[in-house]
Each structure stands twice: as structure tokens, then as C-alpha cells.
Amino acid sequence: MTRPHVHGSTVDEQTRCVHYATELDVIAIRFACCDRYFPCHLCHEEVADHEGRAWPAGSGAELAVLCGVCSSELSIDAYRGAPRCPECAARFNPRCAAHYPLYFD
Numbered sequence: 001m002t003r004p005h006v007h008g009s010t011v012d013e014q015t016r017c018v019h020y021a022t023e024l025d026v027i028a029i030r031f032a033c034c035d036r037y038f039p040c041h042l043c044h045e046e047v048a049d050h051e052g053r054a055w056p057a058g059s060g061a062e063l064a065v066l067c068g069v070c071s072s073e074l075s076i077d078a079y080r081g082a083p084r085c086p087e088c089a090a091r092f093n094p095r096c097a098a099h100y101p102l103y104f105d
Contacts, residue, residue, distance in 0.1 A: 003066075003071040004028075004030070004037050004066060004073070005036075005037065006028045006037045006038065006039060006066065006068075007036050007037065007038050007043065007044075007047050007048075008038045008039050008040070008043025008044065008046065008047050009039075009043055009046065009047075010039055010043075013068070014026045014068035014069055015027060015028040015037075015039045015066065015068030016039065016068070017039035017040055017042075017043050018043075019039070019040050019042040019043065020039065020040050020093070022093060023091075024091050024092060024093035024094075025039070025093050025096075026067065026068040026069050026090055026092070026093075027039075027065050027066060027067060027068060027079070027092060027093075027096070028065070028066040028068060029041075029064060029065060029066075029103050030062075030063070030064040030065070030066070030073075031044055031048075031052055031053065031103075032053050032054060032055045032056070032059070032062075032064070033048075033050060033051070033052055033053035034048060034050065036048075037066050040099075041099060041102045041103070052102065054101065054102060054103055054104055054105045055076060055103065055104045055105060056105050057105045059076055059104070059105075060075060060076045060077035060080075061075050061076070061077065062075060062076055063075055064076050064079075064103075065078075065079040067085040067087065067088065067090060068090075069085060069088050069090035070085060070087050070088035070090065072085060072086075072087040072088065074086070076104055079092070080097075080100070080104070
């Protein structure tokens, strides 16, 4: 399986970026507007030539979250409902939920 490319200012191979780099910041989001993975909304703003767009309601089955630890792609619903990666058990940052409106309607 080839790992999708993660765009933006990543600082390590687990998708941490210059904006969010704690031990728990190990996911990237595939943006609905451009079908490209970014570690965070700020990385998208810095690199993309367009405004970010959240996944519309009803998109929960979309594979739109990349675990930076094991490279598994998770559906929006699987990610939003899990404190850890269901494949490798890597812990996710619970504070990311504050940004869900930027990524998911």
C-alpha cells in the first residue's frame, strides 16, 4: 500500500506539522475541496491556492483521515468516533474535535 502524500509544513513522518506537533498530533485530513491530505487547516491555508471546504453532511463513509503512524485511511465516521486508530491503536488528539467544523459539516 502506498501512503498518500501529505502536503504542507510537516515536521516528521507521522504527519505532525509546524502548527500542531504534540505526541498526539498524528493525523492528516483529506480536504473535500482539493482531494489532498494536509496535517491541519493552517497548512492548507498556507499551501493551497483556494479556500478550504468542509466535507458535506452525509460524507461520513469517505476515507478522509490518514493515521500518520500506520498510514491507514479512516472514514470520517470511524475517526470521529475513536480516541485511537482502530488499526494500530495510536492515540489521537482529543482537542482536534474543536476543529471539526473546519473539516466536516
